[in-house]
Amino acid sequence: MRVLFYCQHVLGVGHVFRSLEIVKGLADHEVILVTGGAELDIEPPANMTHIQLPGLMMSPDFKTFIPLEEGVTDVDALLERRLAQFRDIMAEHRPDIFLVELFPFGRKKFRFELLPILEDIRKGTWGNCKSVCSVRDILVEKDDMEKYTRGVLKMLNPNFDAVLVHADPELVTFDETFPGVKDMVPKLHYTGYVACKPAPGAGQALRNELGVDDTPLIVTSVGGGNVCQELIDSVLEASPILNETHPHRLCIFTGPYATDDNFARYQQMAEPYPWISVRRFTQRFPDYLAAADLSVSLGGYNTTMNLLAADTYGLMYPFMQNREQSMRAKRLEEKGILKLLGSDDLAPATMAKMMGEAIDHPAQSHTIDLDGAANTARLLETIVSS
Structure with a gap:
């Protein structure tokens, strides 16, 4: 199985490091990790190829793009260049799974490149490829939740085959922060939490x-x-x-x-x-x-x-x-x-x-599912074969 994993970070690095844990869980499969934020010193797992798109960050109010390449001022030209490179990557690797971190529940500004790629996947441009969303347990609140939910469903339902929520429903369920769960067309799967576990000893x-x-x-x-x-x-x-x-x-x-x-x-x-x-x-x-x-x-x-x-x-x-x-x-x-x-x-x-x-406080034992990376791999294998 070949997975192309898109992860765009704009503020912190947490999204990328969670994505890397998922890549490690896919150790038996080939993964192409495509990132597009500030360059990071990533130690790639053996099964992963890392491709960096021309860098973009967001302004503090998340309303405008900030190019990260020195001397670049024409943002529109940069966006066109990113999409063209993205299409070239898809054509070269022809993945079985297009795994998208957070979008369309977040990263809405990056729909300029994601929606065309998702549309091309639907058309079969790069063969039989399934589109899957990877999203954490809790979404941030929005000023107009009804409008936000409609917008998410409009992009989600026609474009995605599944949504993987990296959570244990015994702790948090996705519908607590996304009321549109009942109207989702792609199937929702809980993977358990994605955790980097220390080696014994x-x-x-x-x-x-x-x-x-x-x-x-x-x-x-x-x-x-x-x-x-x-x-x-x-x-x-x-x-x-x-x-x-x-x-x-x-x-x-x-x-x-x-x-x-x-x-x-x-x-x-x-x-x-x-x-x-x-x-x-x-x-x-x-x-x-x-x-x-x-x-x-x-x-x-x-x-x-x-x-x-x-x-x-x-x-x-x-x-x-x-x-x-x-x-x-x-x-x-x-x-x-x-x-x-x-x-x-x-x-x-x-x-x-x-x-x-x-x-002096002893650690409290718990039964929270922390096998999200391994469970994600198993679910993707099932989705590909379905």
């Missing part, structure tokens, strides 16, 4: 590597680093207070998109304290969470699933611009898996107290 091996014996290890992260840097400030200021009663090691990951000024400031804040390290990113993040006694983080999909896979307790500060992170985190707090942080908890003394209490 990876956590202890990393503790040994870091020279951490019985000292509590705290890992702090803020996803891609575009937002909520105030959480890092809070933890950096709380750590010296906490260290007076709870000596610990603190590993902070600022995210690859943290500004150079912020990164330099964090390193300067940490310099007097030998137990604190500050880095932008690690390919071994799941291992760090498995090694940790406590995670302090935002509530993005990937970080949350890493936390569940590691069986580590967490303090979680959801990004509040929309409901996605807080809705998921509240469900998990109800199960005792983590504790929510609010803006009032960012005061250094309060944060130090909460971290001290959380270090």
Whole structure:
């Protein structure tokens, strides 16, 4: 089976890394990953070819395109060039599955290239190819939900053969944030959550590597680093207070998109304290969470699933611009898996107290389905053969 997987990131990197986990689940199949945002340092799995379209990002209000190629100012010409290259990619690879991340539930601005490709697939331009949408558990709220739902269904129903929701319906069902489920023509499948699982023993091996014996290890992260840097400030200021009663090691990951000024400031804040390290990113993040006694983080999909896979307790500060992170985190707090942080908890003394209490909190066992990548592969195999 040959899968062409389209993933366009515009703000953070979570969509891409979730997509990479799905690619790993498709290890027995050939995958062509097509991305079109800022270039990323991707370590491709053996079964994957990565093709980068001419780069596009969105303005902060998500209304206009920003070309990422130096010197490019003619956006319309760039859009035409992207579509032409996209068609060439489809013609060269002739996939069995066209897997589209998020669209049409999001990335509406990219319909300039996706709708023509989907229409050509319907016409059989590149042989027998099935179109499948890959979407996370919770959609962000819209000002006019009725209009949004109509627009999604108009693009979804004639163009897609299936929708794969990367969620466990025991925790969240898709109709909670998309009321048009009952009117969908393509069949909806729940895959379970897509989680990058640490290898057995990876956590202890990393503790040994870091020279951490019985000292509590705290890992702090803020996803891609575009937002909520105030959480890092809070933890950096709380750590010296906490260290007076709870000596610990603190590993902070600022995210690859943290500004150079912020990164330099964090390193300067940490310099007097030998137990604190500050880095932008690690390919071994799941291992760090498995090694940790406590995670302090935002509530993005990937970080949350890493936390569940590691069986580590967490303090979680959801990004509040929309409901996605807080809705998921509240469900998990109800199960005792983590504790929510609010803006009032960012005061250094309060944060130090909460971290001290959380270090000793045992991880809560759960039965949430984290086999989303493997289940996605099985479902795609079934869809191709149907």
